[in-house]
Amino acid sequence: MATIDDVAKMAGVSKGTVSSVFSKKRPISQQVTERVLRVAQELGYFPNHLARSLAIKRTMSIGLKIPLPPDGTMTAFDTQMINGVIKECTKQGYRVVLDTLPEQEDPTMYSQDPVDGVILLNPRKNDSRIKRYRKMGIHLVLVGRPDPHDESISYVDNNNTEAAHEVGDYLLRNGHESILFLNAAADMTVAQDRRQGLSEAYRLHGLSLRDECVMYYAHTNGTDYGYMSILNTYGKLSYTAIITDTDRVALGVLRAARELDIKVPEQLSVIALSNDAILAQDMNPRLTSVELSAEKLGDEAAKLLIEKINDSSVHRQVIIPAQLVVRESCSVFC
Amino acid sequence: MATIDDVAKMAGVSKGTVSSVFSKKRPISQQVTERVLRVAQELGYFPNHLARSLAIKRTMSIGLKIPLPPDGTMTAFDTQMINGVIKECTKQGYRVVLDTLPEQEDPTMYSQDPVDGVILLNPRKNDSRIKRYRKMGIHLVLVGRPDPHDESISYVDNNNTEAAHEVGDYLLRNGHESILFLNAAADMTVAQDRRQGLSEAYRLHGLSLRDECVMYYAHTNGTDYGYMSILNTYGKLSYTAIITDTDRVALGVLRAARELDIKVPEQLSVIALSNDAILAQDMNPRLTSVELSAEKLGDEAAKLLIEKINDSSVHRQVIIPAQLVVRESCSVFC
DNA sequence: CTGAAAGCGCTTACAG
DNA sequence: CTGAAAGCGCTTACAG
Numbered sequence: 042m043a044t045i046d047d048v049a050k051m052a053g054v055s056k057g058t059v060s061s062v063f064s065k066k067r068p069i070s071q072q073v074t075e076r077v078l079r080v081a082q083e084l085g086y087f088p089n090h091l092a093r094s095l096a097i098k099r100t101m102s103i104g105l106k107i108p109l110p111p112d113g114t115m116t117a118f119d120t121q122m123i124n125g126v127i128k129e130c131t132k133q134g135y136r137v138v139l140d141t142l143p144e145q146e147d148p149t150m151y152s153q154d155p156v157d158g159v160i161l162l163n164p165r166k167n168d169s170r171i172k173r174y175r176k177m178g179i180h181l182v183l184v185g186r187p188d189p190h191d192e193s194i195s196y197v198d199n200n201n202t203e204a205a206h207e208v209g210d211y212l213l214r215n216g217h218e219s220i221l222f223l224n225a226a227a228d229m230t231v232a233q234d235r236r237q238g239l240s241e242a243y244r245l246h247g248l249s250l251r252d253e254c255v256m257y258y259a260h261t262n263g264t265d266y267g268y269m270s271i272l273n274t275y276g277k278l279s280y281t282a283i284i285t286d287t288d289r290v291a292l293g294v295l296r297a298a299r300e301l302d303i304k305v306p307e308q309l310s311v312i313a314l315s316n317d318a319i320l321a322q323d324m325n326p327r328l329t330s331v332e333l334s335a336e337k338l339g340d341e342a343a344k345l346l347i348e349k350i351n352d353s354s355v356h357r358q359v360i361i362p363a364q365l366v367v368r369e370s371c372s373v374f375c
Numbered sequence: 376m377a378t379i380d381d382v383a384k385m386a387g388v389s390k391g392t393v394s395s396v397f398s399k400k401r402p403i404s405q406q407v408t409e410r411v412l413r414v415a416q417e418l419g420y421f422p423n424h425l426a427r428s429l430a431i432k433r434t435m436s437i438g439l440k441i442p443l444p445p446d447g448t449m450t451a452f453d454t455q456m457i458n459g460v461i462k463e464c465t466k467q468g469y470r471v472v473l474d475t476l477p478e479q480e481d482p483t484m485y486s487q488d489p490v491d492g493v494i495l496l497n498p499r500k501n502d503s504r505i506k507r508y509r510k511m512g513i514h515l516v517l518v519g520r521p522d523p524h525d526e527s528i529s530y531v532d533n534n535n536t537e538a539a540h541e542v543g544d545y546l547l548r549n550g551h552e553s554i555l556f557l558n559a560a561a562d563m564t565v566a567q568d569r570r571q572g573l574s575e576a577y578r579l580h581g582l583s584l585r586d587e588c589v590m591y592y593a594h595t596n597g598t599d600y601g602y603m604s605i606l607n608t609y610g611k612l613s614y615t616a617i618i619t620d621t622d623r624v625a626l627g628v629l630r631a632a633r634e635l636d637i638k639v640p641e642q643l644s645v646i647a648l649s650n651d652a653i654l655a656q657d658m659n660p661r662l663t664s665v666e667l668s669a670e671k672l673g674d675e676a677a678k679l680l681i682e683k684i685n686d687s688s689v690h691r692q693v694i695i696p697a698q699l700v701v702r703e704s705c706s707v708f709c
Numbered sequence: 710c711t712g713a714a715a716g717c718g719c720t721t722a723c724a725g
Numbered sequence: 726c727t728g729a730a731a732g733c734g735c736t737t738a739c740a741g
Binding site: 042085087088089090091092093094095100102109113114115119120123124127128131136137138139140141142146148149151152153154155176177178262263264289292293295296299319320322323325336 | 423
């Protein structure tokens, strides 16, 4: 590849001039501009992004860290999140470096990532990466709240506690007294928040949430989680409604219900804390669900991060409200 | 952030030595190594990936270009592909820069991407990017075959023509005489290949594929494409079987069938050229489909690209066979 | 085993 | 409007 030096020599100017022609950071005469551009064209010259980054100390790219389970499956939530991040970054001229390594293999363990900042998904309790990034002076935004709470960290999150509260209340008001909750993985902050919200709803109705009615996601794909949970508990535990972690989990629930000849919603109501509106709407019955707006979360996370890159003193939290969307999978008694 | 110079000074050694301690490219005495490491630790020093890349002329990252439609939705195929690419790259120490810009806004228009090579999805007819990358000397691997054919380009692809042939044959052998084909977007090479394969199958059975029985994806989401196509054609066109571009499209078909009270598979058989095995298997009825092994495609593409980065003279094509998986959505007459 | 110096390909005050 | 030179933070022959 031709370099800025080649162009400078061949055009008979200094490389500072060539630089200015491309960056337009200082005015260059029409004549010289044209000559430089012509030579660049001939030589097939394109500015080297890397060298530029080193000089200006900005890479114009951000890292997106999504630790994935060993089987490597992304949920619809993940993909929509990614989309939101990429769209906003692109709009502002940033690239996205996608990382799906588990926490222990994070490349920043050994060297400084070639990015201007990082978006971190699924922060865990006392996430060690948060401390490390701060120490390295890497700008950071979380998707999901930090645990323990820390208002000096920028993050975006759904109002998980409230949303779970609302769903619980909706079900209890409609005559359900016992709900099976197929929650997210136990170590995720979102799982704790949702459990707490549901618990509050029970309390408000003078009831209490029993431990055996809350399960936590582990080691399978979403639909199997839903499918197996029903097979293992139906008839043993008594419940007339189910809240699932995602729409895929609900898909598994519906399959189990078909096989056990349980009518949905007549005998069993299902609500998904969903992340794939299209899927929910095409299921049979159409799924009552809570829209998490994953793309919006990604979009806001990117905005927050870029804001922080431009002014490191800012830190801000944004909460995206989850929306209950009533479709056909819940029985309504009153 | 501390630099290699800071460490060198404070440890009383040259920066070449510090460099060697971290890269282990030349032996450094135990004593010095320990001193340097201790100082680095104290100063919170981490090697700057960017500066290293500039010096060694390698970034250890690759670009993944997935042009997305304006609404920005990725298919399950895309996500699995991405997963395959990321897994293989990670294994070999590469990062992945994800780009979803439309062809016209490709950043390499203006500068050299900070990557060692590029994987390009959905190449179109006479894709202009292919020429540009070659001119810029950027290593390139396609997912999907180049059109026009070019054996000097590395690519991975399914055996789309054969697979469509097989599906067509399967349906025709089982007594279907007219099939509605909800094909991919018209400008994709895969759409042409599949149509040709299906056409051959018809010919072999002494029949011919009529134009009005082939539709092309455009401007909606997958399920709507399936749903609307049935609503618009059922009763007008005569067909007893449908081949859909993806499982999401099949989902829309099933919804339309429910609404029109068409029994699947008794009155209508459905086969999806699928990309989401889990979804296909959880649909009702469970969906007979063709598994595309998107993750495998991504994995192979990454391997091919890294191979090429290490030896630019290689170019190779790999074809991943698509697999027909019979489940419950097709009627079998004989 | 270690150091001094040139080089990777840019940008940016400074000077004119 | 343009040039000369230092600097960004590394690596790597070359020399000892």
